Amino acid sequence: MFLKFQNHIISRFPFLEDKKLFLAVSGGLDSMVLLHLLQQLPFEIAVLHCNFQLRGLESFGDQSFIQNYCDQNEIPVFTTQFDTQAFAKDYKLSTQVAARELRYSWFYELLETEKFDYILTAHHADDNLETFIINLTRGTGLDGLTGIPEQNDKIIRPLLPFSRDEILNYAEENNIEWREDSSNASNKYLRNKIRHDLVPMLKQINPNFLNAFQKTQSYLQESKEMVEDASIMIYQQVAKEVGAAIHFDLYQLQKLPNYKSYLYQWLNEFGFLAWNDIYDLVDGQSGKQVFSEEFRLLKNRNTLILSPLSEEDEKDxxxxxxxxxxxxxxxxxxxxxxxxxxxxxxxxxxxxxxxxxxxxxxxxxxxxxxxxxxxxxxxxxxxxxxxxxxxxxxxxxxxxxxxxxxxxxxxxxxxxxxxxxxxxxxxxxxxxxxxx
The missing domain is CATH 3.50.40.10 (Phenylalanyl-trna Synthetase, Chain B, domain 3)
Structure with missing residues (x-):
């Protein structure tokens, strides 16, 4: 696995050479294997660990385990503790979403203060499959079906081509110690239900299911890229940028056989949720509007105008x-x-x-x-x-x-x-x- 991992890093992430890398390490199997792999490559690395205080003494045991490992291997380590439950309650978030927001906010803060370049996480092929199924059950477009991106801004996921079985075999062959998260054994969370019940059934039906899934995802990614290319070409014909606003020509838009798909492609990044209301604007009365938290879409005669909501606190x-x-x-x-x-x-x-x-x-x-x-x-x-x-x-x-x-x-x-x-x-x- 090490040679495969090394070749993957060289071919997919050549820009990491001479860069300073943070590794997000929970203490579990996946992140400890990633840490072990990176120790054998000529990178300057440091470890990040978040104690979310969700599992009592077990959470502090994870923190101590990572601290001791890094001390023994002379690896710089940064740890922090969050009152995740209080944060989730204050901001009306699920525990998982709260933990994610706290984690990545801290990660990006350290990137800036410690002058590091990238953060590596240990998401792997089985994580990708579980995310795909979760998105599929909730209803999603191509973005949800193409799964976890291997790079998202400063976040890099170099283990995505590797299965959980490969990672486990590598850990056993190299006598790598890790901590088991007791919450992973519970079917309280949807991801765990999929991991424990659905995925084994799919692999039983087809032992090569994970490989077949990865091929399907690559095809979906290619389709997504084609859609994005077509979207850019049509955007240039239909849209005109006027200052901070974008004007969409409804005459040109309605000539398209599936203009709703193009509208979704152009507008989804602006935080809109009421898609049926947006589609109704095309044939609606002039002056009607649809809002997201930061933007407004206005029907003005034969034009849809997208503009940011004013943040100015203007006096009368x-x-x-x-x-x-x-x-x-x-x-x-x-x-x-x-x-x-x-x-x-x-x-x-x-x-x-x-x-x-x-x-x-x-x-x-x-x-x-x-x-x-x-x-x-x-x-x-x-x-x-x-x-x-x-x-x-x-x-x-x-x-x-x-x-x-x-x-x-x-x-x-x-x-x-x-x-x-x-x-x-x-x-x-x-x-x-x-x-x-």
Whole structure:
């Protein structure tokens, strides 16, 4: 097994040469074999061990076992203890999910503080099979069926090609000691039920089942890569990135024979869960939205707009004093007196300075706001009607700011000036207000 492992490292992970490696070691069979294998290769290694305090004295026995092993073999070791049950209760998580979050948070913290490069874990082929079955029973797409990735960011799993039987044989041949986790014998957890009952039955039906499964997974991985390639090509035809938002052209999208699959492929990484609601947006009314924790998908006429939810804690109003020439937040504005009016632009307005009362107020628009659009001879108009005429999306409306003088709108910024503050023949001072 050692030669097979060595060749696997050289062929699949050549970038590990001269890198500093952490090994996540529980004290169980798999991680102790991985540690033994890595000791024989020219890597700089250190051991990480988490005591989750879930099995009483047994958990502290694991910690002592690993500490003693590392001391005897002169291997640096980092250990920590977690009150996993309290963490799970506080954050309303299952014990397993809580342990995973605590473990990997600590791992990544040590990567940074200790200047190590990667973390190796001892997941193997049987773990991969169990994960596949768990995902299959819960309902999953290709991501769930392709199993545990051999590399995920800084996490590397070099034992994935090896079965539990291979690992056990290697441990017995090399007199490797390990600790048995008593919780692995219980069928309380779904993974243990699959490990103890279902997998042995599958291997009884086909003694080469694990090899057959690994071939199937490689085919699924190839299919997944083809899907991802097609998704990128279609994305370039359908999507347009506008600032922090992505606009999906519904005309182009609905030409696709299976546009729902493409939407899922593009949007699943943004945390959406209400997929039927998302699919309904395609034929839904303009203005309808679906939210994830950090993103929003909006139907705006013939476009779906994906945008991040604003994290800005914006005040209701910002004040601009007479002496202020440059405003940097929440917008960049410049105010200055000029002698002449240049060509009109929606990025700047020219107003009669004597009609303006300071401080000016900068705020978001409110439902019911009314102003007198420049060029309409004093007729009033609702700002909401202006937005409709300009065909602004809900997101664009929410980002629009209003500049006011004494509760009167001077400028719907970037869109239209108010008639009441325009330059006239009697104007003595011209104030230019420009959006930078």
């Amino acid at each position: 109003e910002y004040y601009i004093n007479k002496e202020d020439q440059d405003v940097n937040f929440p917008l960049k504005l410049r105010l200055c007196q000029v002698d002449d009016i240049t060509l009109d632009s929606n990025k700047a307005i020219f107003v009669d300075a004597e009609k303006i009362q300071f401080p000016l107020v900068l705020r978001k628009w409110n439902e019911g706001d009314v102003f007198h659009p420049f060029g309409m001879n004093g007729k009033s108009k609702k700002v909401s009607k202006l937005f409709k005429d300009e065909k602004l999306s809900l997101i664009e409306k929410e980002k629009t700011w209003i500049l006011c003088s004494d509760n009167q709108i001077v400028w719907v910024i970037g869109i239209r000036q108010d008639e009441r503050f325009k330059i006239e023949n009697t104007t003595n001072k011209i104030l230019k207000i420009e959006l930078q």
